[in-house]
Each structure stands twice: as C-alpha cells, then as structure tokens.
Amino acid sequence: MSISPGKLKHLKALSNKDGIIAAAAMDQRGSLQKALASARGVDAKTITPEMMAEFKTAVVRVLTPHASAILLDPEFGLEAAKARASNAGLLLAYEESGYDNTQPGRLPDLLPHVSAQRIVDWGANAVKILLYYSPFDDPGVNDVKHAFIERIGAECEALQIAFFCEFVGYDPKGGNEKGLEFAKIKPQVVIGSMQEFSKPQYRIDVLKVEVPINAEFVENSSVYKGEKAYTRAEALGHFRRAAEVAKKPFIYLSAGVGNAQFVESLAMASEAGTDYSGVLCGRATWKDGMPIYATKGVKALEDWLSDQGVKNISAVNAALKGATPWFKKMGIPAPA
Numbered sequence: 001m002s003i004s005p006g007k008l009k010h011l012k013a014l015s016n017k018d019g020i021i022a023a024a025a026m027d028q029r030g031s032l033q034k035a036l037a038s039a040r041g042v043d044a045k046t047i048t049p050e051m052m053a054e055f056k057t058a059v060v061r062v063l064t065p066h067a068s069a070i071l072l073d074p075e076f077g078l079e080a081a082k083a084r085a086s087n088a089g090l091l092l093a094y095e096e097s098g099y100d101n102t103q104p105g106r107l108p109d110l111l112p113h114v115s116a117q118r119i120v121d122w123g124a125n126a127v128k129i130l131l132y133y134s135p136f137d138d139p140g141v142n143d144v145k146h147a148f149i150e151r152i153g154a155e156c157e158a159l160q161i162a163f164f165c166e167f168v169g170y171d172p173k174g175g176n177e178k179g180l181e182f183a184k185i186k187p188q189v190v191i192g193s194m195q196e197f198s199k200p201q202y203r204i205d206v207l208k209v210e211v212p213i214n215a216e217f218v219e220n221s222s223v224y225k226g227e228k229a230y231t232r233a234e235a236l237g238h239f240r241r242a243a244e245v246a247k248k249p250f251i252y253l254s255a256g257v258g259n260a261q262f263v264e265s266l267a268m269a270s271e272a273g274t275d276y277s278g279v280l281c282g283r284a285t286w287k288d289g290m291p292i293y294a295t296k297g298v299k300a301l302e303d304w305l306s307d308q309g310v311k312n313i314s315a316v317n318a319a320l321k322g323a324t325p326w327f328k329k330m331g332i333p334a335p336a
Contacts, residue, residue, distance in 0.1 A: 007162025009280035013184035014089035019325025023069035025282030039294035056080035106132035126162035135192030153203030166208035198247035249326035254284035264273035270322025
C-alpha cells in the first residue's frame with residue numbers, strides 16, 4: 001500500500017509515538033444537545049451554541065493531554081479545537097448531524113457550509129465522515145452511499161488530507177440495534193462493511209469501525225447480561241475475520257457504550273490477536289459528565305473530567321497495548 005507524503009504527515013500527527021491512534025471524540029451535536037436538555041429538564045432549544053461550545057472546550061482541555069488526537073465538529077467545536085493540548089492532532093466531521101436516519105436507507109448528507117478545503121484551512125489533519133451502512137440494505141441505496149464516499153475520497157486525495165470513514169451498522173428492517181437479534185447479525189454487518197470500504201476507489205486512509213460483536217451478549221464476558229448471541233470463542237473468531245478482510249488500517253469506535261463495555265471489547269480484540277490500530281473513543285470517556293454540566297455547570301464538569309474522565313481515558317489507553325501501528329497494517333516503514 002502506498003500513501004502520499006502529505007497524508008503520511010497528517011497520520012503521524014494523529015497518532016502517538018508508537019504509531020497508535022489513541023484519539024478522543026467530541027463531535028456529537030444533536031444527541032449532546034438533547035442529553036443536556038434532558039438532564040436539565042428543559043427543551044433542547046434552550047441549550048445554546050455557547051453552552052455546547054463550553055462543554056466541548058472543557059472536554060478538550062482536560063482530556064487531550066491523554067489523547068493522540070481529538071475529533072470535533074465545525075458547528076460548535078472550532079473554538080474548542082484551540083484548547084487542545086499540543087500533542088493532539090485534529091479531525092473534523094464533514095457530515096450533517098442527525099441527518100434523517102429514520103428514513104429508509106439512512107442516506108447521508110454533508111454540512112452545507114463546509115468543504116474539505118475549509119477543513120484543511122481550519123487546521124485539521126483529517127476529514128471524518130459518518131455513514132450508516134448495512135450490506136443487507138437495498139443495493140440501490142448502497143450504490144448511492146458508495147458514490148458519496150468516492151466523491152469525498154477524491155476531495156481528500158486532491159487536498160492531501162487524511163480521510164477517516166466511520167460506518168455504523170443498522171437493521172434495514174427497523175430492528176433494535178442494541179438487542180439480541182441484531183447482535184447475532186452484527187458480525188456480518190461489520191465484516192461486510194469493512195470489506196467494502198477497504199476497496200481502493202474510496203481512497204479511505206483509516207476505517208473507523210464498530211467492534212464486530214456486542215459484548216453484552218458474549219457468554220461470560222465481564223458485561224454479560226444473561227442472553228447469549230455468541231460464546232467467547234465465537235466472538236474472538238468474529239474479531240479475527242473482521243481484521244482479515246480489512247485492507248486498510250482500522251480503529252474501533254465506542255458507539256455510545258459505557259467505559260467498562262468498551263474496555264472489555266478492546267480486551268477481546270487483543271485476545272483475538274487483531275491488528276487494529278487504535279480507537280476513536282467518545283461517550284465511553286465523558287458521557288457521565290453530561291448531567292453534571294447540565295445541573296452544576298462547567299467547573300463541576302472540569303472537576304469530574306479531571307478525576308473520572310481521566311481515569312476512563314487512561315483505562316482505554318491501557319487497553320491499547322495490543323494495538324498495531326497503522327503503518328505496519330499498511331505495510332510501510334515507520335515514518336521518520
């Protein structure tokens with residue numbers, strides 16, 4: 001696999017000294033607004049842009065000394081980006097938040113006032129796109145999504161900025177993605193997505209992927225809830241098969257689960273011997289700080305982040321001891 005000098009420089013800026021991407025995520029918009037409003041017992045419209053920016057800035061200031069990079073959004077996160085530690089690279093989201101994912105196909109959309117060129121101008125090292133994707137959806141729907149990612153890949157290639165594509169699986173029939181039945185098909189959803197977006201026409205540099213299982217349904221896992229979708233041996237097999245089909249470096253996202261469940265999932269990835277290259281971890285690190293900010297303000301949030309938030313991100317970092325440098329997955333020498 002070859003990579004241009006420009007993209008190589010950006011990937012190096014997003015990873016730690018060992019070539020592992022230990023990144024934090026704080027690009028939530030609509031979901032953050034709703035969660036803060038719910039905790040405060042008010043309408044979401046009363047959560048102002050200034051409050052959103054204040055929350056994000058606190059997270060960035062406290063957690064980025066412990067991260068190799070931070071993912072933010074251009075809507076509320078540009079000021080927060082200035083508060084990041086000098087060691088932390090920057091990824092910016094390009095997609096519209098909360099695009100109409102209740103419609104058949106969950107078709108994506110881009111922020112109308114943003115381009116890859118503007119993301120470069122704002123000092124980012126990578127463009128991030130979130131795509132809801134299922135290999136089991138209508139082929140016509142998926143063809144639209146394939147063309148969408150091809151266009152963004154070409155845009156990033158022309159500007160020599162890294163392209164991180166995050167895909168989140170779903171049930172086209174409308175089932176519960178957190179339930180047992182989806183857990184049973186989740187390995188095929190994740191593996192099929194990783195296989196598709198490893199293809200060269202997308203020009204993706206790093207795949208940001210879900211773990212291929214739901215740890216709550218892995219028999220005898222530390223977060224097992226009593227309903228079994230897979231034995232531990234079967235779960236480890238799913239991790240291995242997903243890693244085998246990935247022809248690009250891939251990192252795991254936390255997908256909104258708690259810290260304990262995400263750390264358990266990373267332990268299984270290491271036990272399976274997968275060559276994942278790190279994480280982009282958001283809510284598993286800071287989500288319990290939302291009601292604290294909503295009810296007690298920014299100082300209380302900063303105090304919580306400095307204690308429990310740092311413990312959470314440190315637990316994730318400790319779980320990365322089994323990760324593989326992204327350049328090794330690419331089959332290229334370590335960058336100078």
